[in-house]
Amino acid sequence: xxxxxxxxxxxxxxxxxxxxxxxxxxxxxxxxxxxxxxxxxxxxxxxxxxxxxxxxxxxxxxxxxxxxxxxxxxxxxxxxxxxxxxxxxxxxxxxxxxxxxxxxxxxxxxxxxxxxxxxxxxxxxxxxxxxxxxxxxxxxxxxxxxxxxxxxxxxxxxxxxxxxxxxxxxxxxxxxxxxxxxxxxxxxxxxxxxxxxxxxxxxxxxxxxxxxxxxxxxxxxxxxxxxxxxxxxxxxxxxxxxxxxxxxxxxxxxxxxxxxxxxxxxxxxxxxxxxxxxxxxxxxxxxxxxxxxxxxxxxxxxxxxxxxxxxxxxxxxxxxxxxxxxxxxxxxxxxxxxx
Ligand code: NAD
Ligand code: UD1
Numbered sequence: 001x002x003x004x005x006x007x008x009x010x011x012x013x014x015x016x017x018x019x020x021x022x023x024x025x026x027x028x029x030x031x032x033x034x035x036x037x038x039x040x041x042x043x044x045x046x047x048x049x050x051x052x053x054x055x056x057x058x059x060x061x062x063x064x065x066x067x068x069x070x071x072x073x074x075x076x077x078x079x080x081x082x083x084x085x086x087x088x089x090x091x092x093x094x095x096x097x098x099x100x101x102x103x104x105x106x107x108x109x110x111x112x113x114x115x116x117x118x119x120x121x122x123x124x125x126x127x128x129x130x131x132x133x134x135x136x137x138x139x140x141x142x143x144x145x146x147x148x149x150x151x152x153x154x155x156x157x158x159x160x161x162x163x164x165x166x167x168x169x170x171x172x173x174x175x176x177x178x179x180x181x182x183x184x185x186x187x188x189x190x191x192x193x194x195x196x197x198x199x200x201x202x203x204x205x206x207x208x209x210x211x212x213x214x215x216x217x218x219x220x221x222x223x224x225x226x227x228x229x230x231x232x233x234x235x236x237x238x239x240x241x242x243x244x245x246x247x248x249x250x251x252x253x254x255x256x257x258x259x260x261x262x263x264x265x266x267x268x269x270x271x272x273x274x275x276x277x278x279x280x281x282x283x284x285x286x287x288x289x290x291x292x293x294x295x296x297x298x299x300x301x302x303x304x305x306x307x308x309x310x311x312x313x314x315x316x317x318x319x320x321x322x323x324x325x326x327x328x329x330x331x332x333x334x335x336x337x338x339x
Contacts, residue, residue: 003248004028006076006118008061008109009083010054011038013192014124014181016046017241018080020190023050025245032070033083034060037195041337045189061105064112071116078120078248079113081106084153087199088128088295091150102153103160110164119171122247123161125154125259127179127233127300136267137303140177140259147295158259165256172254174247179233179263179302181240183322184329191329192237193336202234205274206330209281216285218270220292225299229270233263233301236317236325246313263302264315272319280323281331 005022009015010031016038022029023046031043031054040056047053059066061083084102085091091098113119130138131145146152161173182202184191198204207213221228243262268276278285308314317325 002026002028003077004030004074005248006070006074006079007031007054008079008081009033009124011035011040011042011056012082013038014178014237014240015082016042016190017185017237018082018244019043019054020046020049020185021238021241021245023052023054029054030070030074030076031056032059032061032067034058037085038193039337042190042193049185049187049189061108062101064108067108067112071112071118076116076118078122078251079109079118080122080244080248081109082124084124086150088148088150089199091153092148095149098149098153103156106157106160110160119168120251121161121171121173122244122251123157123173123175125158125175125177126151127177127261127263127302129155129158129177130300132297133300136299137265137301138261139303140261140306162257169256171256172251173257174251174254175257175259176243176247177259177261178240179235179261179300181237182234183236183238183317183325185238186325186328188325188328188332191326191333191336193333201232201270201273202277202326205277205285206326208287209277209283209285209327210330210334212334214286216274216287217290218274218287219290219296221289222292223298225269227269227271230296231267231269231299231301233265233267234273234319234322235262235264235315236322238325239315239317243307243311243313246307246311250311258310260307260310261302261304262307262315263304265302265304267299267301268319276319276323277327280320280327
């Protein structure tokens, strides 16, 4: 049965891939996004790829009036909430901007949902809520330790949703804790389009491969890992998008609030990622070893078993496909959506 889904932050990297999968599944999609870290071009391409469109509203979630107008015009079955600021370093420099945008935006959204009796929500949380884990793989029951303002916004929002579900059992919230999303849709038409210098490894590696950057700096090779470089659980963005569809399918059977990891359960090192990207791009990628990045941890990968048992979802796309798709996007759109 098709649903009407509100997607906040739907013009962004993960949101645009999720909108496409929702359209392909026959759902009706309404997007609200203030375009502070994205462009409407991603949604035009989503429409093209799907052969039908999303309804887009340029709305800031912190603007209660504009958000209310969207809720008044629609009867949503569920909300997928991606909208938020996500740069760790920037959050340390501008904590109030992060708290205001991510927390106020979410509170306005939850209040509008409550007023309009739509209480089914899928939220973008992050493995960042685990901080430096005591052991890997990381299960959802692991202790939460946040290490920066961005991570704390995710933690506070999770707590807010837990409190809401305790106060009113009509709410159903799935808190999806993403590991490291990379890659792009196989068409190469939508992908990740970071503003300025990328903070994350794979966009940096891909921009180096395409000649926009001179070399990758590997942040430390003295970690306690097989080759000394950091190990992460990279997940294909299309697998991640499909995880949201599985979560929406599960919502009617869910009770209260549940946190679920979306990862592959497999870790790769920085050097393994550079080698895989070189293979996909068919060229050498220059790199040098630099100092550790403050706040980084050695190893992080998911125990992905809860998503399998609860949602019937698991990541299907391997490293080779992640890098091939990332390269197809990067080489066809070297400067992202801005040509
Ligand atoms: P993104 O920046 O590409 O997408 C976020 C979107 O939200 C953007 O289009 C932005 O314009 C919009 N937005 C931000 N504040 C808004 C506001 N107040 N009102 C309306 N729109 C607003 O980021 P993404 O990588 O697609 O991430 C989506 C979500 O997933 C974020 O909440 C992020 O924290 C979370 N997440 C991302 C990663 C990752 O590595 N990409 C990992 C874990 C969690
Ligand atoms: C970062 C964020 C984290 C967020 C996650 C997914 C920080 C401190 N943490 O984590 O909160 O949830 O992205 O969005 O920003 N690396 C390099 N050179 C680079 C970039 C990265 O060697 O130029 C290394 C890092 O040290 C790490 C790995 O590559 O070992 C992955 O880095 P990154 O993509 O930034 O993700 P996380 O560190 O997992």
